[in-house]
Amino acid sequence: MSRIAILSDAHLLIQAERFKEEDRRSPRGEIALRNFNKVVSQVIAQEPEAVILAGDMFDEREKGGEWIADSEAAKYWPDIRNELGRLMEYAKYGIYALRGNHDSAPVLKELQDSLGEGFHFIRDKEEEIGDQCVYFMETRYQQGNYGIPEEELPRGGQILIMHETLPWGMPGLEQEVFQKLGRRFSLLFNGHMHHYAHGPLDIANLYSLPALIPSRELKGNFTLEYRWPGDLEKPKVKDSPFGYLLLEDDEVAFKRYHPIQSIVNIQIEGSTPGEVITGINEVYSRLMEREDRDNLWVWISARGVTFEDTLKKEINKYSEINTMDIAIKTRKEAKKSVELKGLDKMITLSELETKVLTSLPWPERDLAQQLFQEIFTGSNLSRKVDSNLGRLLFQRLLELSAPHYGVPQEHLGGFLGTIDPLWKRG
Numbered sequence: 001m002s003r004i005a006i007l008s009d010a011h012l013l014i015q016a017e018r019f020k021e022e023d024r025r026s027p028r029g030e031i032a033l034r035n036f037n038k039v040v041s042q043v044i045a046q047e048p049e050a051v052i053l054a055g056d057m058f059d060e061r062e063k064g065g066e067w068i069a070d071s072e073a074a075k076y077w078p079d080i081r082n083e084l085g086r087l088m089e090y091a092k093y094g095i096y097a098l099r100g101n102h103d104s105a106p107v108l109k110e111l112q113d114s115l116g117e118g119f120h121f122i123r124d125k126e127e128e129i130g131d132q133c134v135y136f137m138e139t140r141y142q143q144g145n146y147g148i149p150e151e152e153l154p155r156g157g158q159i160l161i162m163h164e165t166l167p168w169g170m171p172g173l174e175q176e177v178f179q180k181l182g183r184r185f186s187l188l189f190n191g192h193m194h195h196y197a198h199g200p201l202d203i204a205n206l207y208s209l210p211a212l213i214p215s216r217e218l219k220g221n222f223t224l225e226y227r228w229p230g231d232l233e234k235p236k237v238k239d240s241p242f243g244y245l246l247l248e249d250d251e252v253a254f255k256r257y258h259p260i261q262s263i264v265n266i267q268i269e270g271s272t273p274g275e276v277i278t279g280i281n282e283v284y285s286r287l288m289e290r291e292d293r294d295n296l297w298v299w300i301s302a303r304g305v306t307f308e309d310t311l312k313k314e315i316n317k318y319s320e321i322n323t324m325d326i327a328i329k330t331r332k333e334a335k336k337s338v339e340l341k342g343l344d345k346m347i348t349l350s351e352l353e354t355k356v357l358t359s360l361p362w363p364e365r366d367l368a369q370q371l372f373q374e375i376f377t378g379s380n381l382s383r384k385v386d387s388n389l390g391r392l393l394f395q396r397l398l399e400l401s402a403p404h405y406g407v408p409q410e411h412l413g414g415f416l417g418t419i420d421p422l423w424k425r426g
Contacts (some may be wrong), residue, residue, distance in 0.1 A: 002093070002130025003248040005043050006161070008054035008191035011102065011215035012036060012080055013073055025075050027322075028216070028297075031260060033079045035213040039244070039257045040083045046246055046255065050093035050129045054191035054209055055100025055139060055163035056217075058107055084115060093129050094118035100163045100191060101141035102217070124154075132158055132247075135185070139163040141192065144171040144359075153177070156184035159247075163191040166200055166208060175201055182206055187252070194219040195241065196254050207252060210243050214259050214297060216324060222265035222299070228279035229269070232286045261295050261322075270304030277314050284318045294320050303329040306374060307396060328373055349378050370400050391420075 012032055025033075043051065058080070088094055095118060097108055108121040120127065122136035135154045140146070141164055154160065160181060165172030181188055182203040189207050194217070196210035211221060225236040243257040266283050270276035280302075287293055298321055302311060308326050315323050353372045375397050395416060402412045 002049045002132050004050045004052060004129060005046060005048035006052045006054055006189055006209060006245045006247060007212045008209040009056045009194050010036060010212040011056055011059055011217045013059040013076055014216050029076060032215060035259050036083055039213055040086055042257060044086065044090045048091050051087050051091045051095045052161055053095060053097040054161050054189060055098050056102045056191060059102045088118035094120060096120045096122055096127060098122060098136045098161050098163060099139060101139050126157060134159040134161060137162045141165060147174045148177050158186050160185040160188045166190060166193050178203055178206060194221055207245060209245060210241060212244055213242055213257065214263050218299060221263060223263045225265045226283050227267045228283050232283060261297050262292060264296050264298045266298060266300045268302040273305045273310055276302050276304040280311060280314045284321060287321055288318060296322060298323045299325050301327045301329055330373055330377055
């Protein structure tokens with residue numbers, strides 16, 4: 001039986017940042033390329049006869065939602081093509097690629113043209129790979145709950161490669177569709193979720209593919225976790241969740257990849273901004289004692305503050321620590337009803353948030369979620385807003401929205417300077 005390596009969700013270009021220098025790449029992008037080189041060597045050592053890319057290996061947008069400029073992507077593609085070429089050299093049947101929801105079809109077509117016969121971009125088609133028949137189902141990914149019409153589903157076969165949202169306690173592709181496909185195929189491999197699992201949704205022949213390497217599209221994959229308040233001398237350590245699957249003789253094995261950097265999750269639970277700042281300083285002081293402090297990717301989740309900038313001022317003191325993202329968690333509040341014109345009934349704030357988020361495409365959904373977390377909170381909507389708080393909330397709304405719409409920071413500052421006298425007068 002053919003030996004096939006199945007890789008997914010490397011998100012190699014999502015780390016791209018815009019620099020004027022032709023030869024300058026972001027430090028995070030450099031680490032992503034080093035990880036890709038290392039994991040490709042690991043895959044080659046397994047001697048696969050074919051390699052399947054199950055989606056979201058390459059990105060068309062940056063993490064903030066902006067399209068990746070061709071000039072920036074061009075700094076990464078020589079290294080990426082070189083690694084793909086190494087895989088093709090050792091995999092006699094070549095590479096077979098499925099498009100993920102973050103991928104661009106023109107990019108995959110260009111790779112097929114530039115790399116030659118060993119790279120195959122497949123859409124809604126069955127391919128014979130050695131002695132295996134593999135169907136590549138083009139992604140139908142949508143935000144929220146969604147289905148796929150019967151006429152668009154494959155009739156059946158040996159192996160199915162797909163890239164959809166599993167409804168694991170979240171909106172996603174209807175479970176009935178996964179069950180139906182589970183009956184039609186001997187093996188199902190699904191990307192997009194970034195977590196390895198065998199038999200999710202109680203479908204024994206379904207495999208959820210892990211993220212190949214760490215990226216800014218992390219989805220909760222951590223190797224180290226600190227909680228404050230808590231015992232900072234004994235952080236929770238997890239084995240690497242990254243890697244790929246190896247299929248041989250109908251046997252499936254999860255091959256872990258241990259990345260260059262440690263992926264750190266920090267959970268801060270405070271009652272006041274002062275407590276949260278104390279927690280940040282205590283945890284970061286502990287991180288500064290680590291020998292690998294310059295090789296950490298850190299994600300923070302904090303409760304007890306309203307604005308991200310409150311934490312950034314403290315975090316900037318620790319320049320050796322690479323902080324990737326900050327998430328502000330809202331306090332759990334009793335559901336409050338808000339009355340909206342044009343609706344014939346009262347709805348709760350959480351219901352409003354759900355309606356808004358499920359109606360928006362990515363990346364507008366990300367922006368809307370930030371606005372609900374920081375601006376349109378139950379606390380802000382239920383109290384009388386004085387002019388100072390109103391001005392602060394208005395500024396924060398603009399700060400969150402401006403990058404999404406490509407408004408330079410200096411223009412934002414100029415606009416706020418212009419309206420401030422009017423604001424005070426009103």
